[in-house]
Every structure is written in structure tokens, then in C-alpha cells.
């Protein structure tokens with residue numbers, strides 16, 4: 001079976017002498033102070049909870065994660081044949097125009113580079129890889 005909960009104890013280290021102090025959550029929230037053996041008074045920030053989740057051996061992906069990744073793959077393949085989104089192509093075109101290209105040339109370059117990108121990367125352009133596409137565009141703009 002898997003554990004229902006996990007118990008953790010915050011550990012503090014004295015700034016003055018380096019002594020370790022292992023306290024309970026209850027102590028931290030109720031007392032909130034440690035008087036170290038060296039005489040240093042340590043003030044503890046209240047702790048609501050610890051977020052700890054176990055990592056199980058040999059169970060790298062849960063069902064949900066598997067579903068998710070299949071879902072992602074499907075999205076990626078379906079985007080393969082799609083043209084470059086208008087908002088992306090407009091951004092690219094205006095970028096090229098700002099670099100000195102004429103608007104007509106820029107549109108041509110963007111669509112050429114996008115075709116090149118699709119052949120090479122086997123995926124479309126989305127918000128996650130748009131910056132990557134921009135740098136790809138910059139490298140290939142003279143084609």
C-alpha cells in the first residue's frame with residue numbers, strides 16, 4: 001500500500017554556532033522560537049504545511065500523465081499540416097519589416113521559412129515554440 005501521510009520535521013541551523021535544531025511543526029507554530037545552546041535566540045517563521053509528494057519507483061507515469069502525453073502528441077500531429085497562425089505570421093512579418101525587408105518580401109520569407117521549419121522540425125508553431133521559430137527565422141531569413 002501507499003502511505004496516507006508523511007511526517008516531516010523542519011530543521012534549523014543556528015547562524016551563530018551552526019548547531020542543528022530539529023523541531024516539530026507544532027513547536028514551530030506554538031512557540032516559534034529556539035534558544036540555542038550558544039545563547040542565540042532563533043525566531044521561526046510559522047509554517048502552515050509542507051508539500052511533499054512521494055516519487056514511486058518503476059511508476060514513471062501515471063495513467064493521467066500517459067493520457068496527457070498522447071493528447072499532446074495528437075495536438076502536435078494535427079498542427080503539422082496547419083498554416084502558420086495569422087497572429088504569428090503578422091508578428092514575424094513586422095519583425096522582418098523592422099529589419100529592413102519590404103512587406104511583400106517579408107511575407108514570402110516567413111512562409112518559406114515556415115515550410116522549411118515544418119520539414120525540419122515536423123511540427124507547427126505555437127506559443128511554446130514561437131520564440132524558437134523567431135530565432136529560426138533569423139537564421140534563415142536570407143534563403
Ligand SMILES: [Zn+2]
Nearest residue numbers: 014017036038
Ligand atoms: Zn547557536
